[in-house]
Amino acid sequence: MAATGKTIRNIATALLAAGALATVATPAFAQRDPAYAAARANGTIGEKMDGYLGFVGSPSGDLKKLVDDLNIRRKASYADRARSQGVTIEEFAFTQGCLLIARTVAGEKYQAPDGSWQTRGSGPARVDPRCPAAS
């Protein structure tokens, strides 16, 4: 069936994109707050599909404050860029989420297309098939 073929092709494209993104090193993340970096590394928090950070377990008050603040700042950046691109904040945030999930490193948590939390292994992350391929 044509639709099935297309779906498979899309998944293949997404996987290729994820692989390509994974190979792109991101030294810029060195500027993270140490508490934020630690929470990412130990899997307390993870990247959600919607472009925001989520809690895998129940966070301490301090960590919740920190992550809420990051998510608010993320949303502000999404709003700016969504406006200039003429798309909704959710659409931009989703695209950003594709990238952020693809860029997680081994041991970090991310939300898989089925909504479950996954730990990033050595292979590519499971990104939504609708995630655009990286240019």
Added chain:
Amino acid sequence: MSGARWKARLTPAAAGANTAPMNFSGGSAPGWQRLIACGTMAAGLSVLGACVNVNAPSEPIVIELNVNIKQEVLYRLVDSAEENIEENPEIF
């Protein structure tokens, strides 16, 4: 936030582009819808027996242009998202 919720919301815009070309297959409406449409037309125009049946072509009409435009938007968003990470590394 559940995956299903935003999935449904994003489907027309973000996703449709990336997946299948949009198929606009003309009115293969079920019979009762045609009846209602006929009834409405008859009532509105006060003309009885003026219903014309139009048969939809069996082949779906595929408009490829839509797909290209949307994919272009997606690529633009990826570029902007990459830039966003580079410009605001402390929040990602």
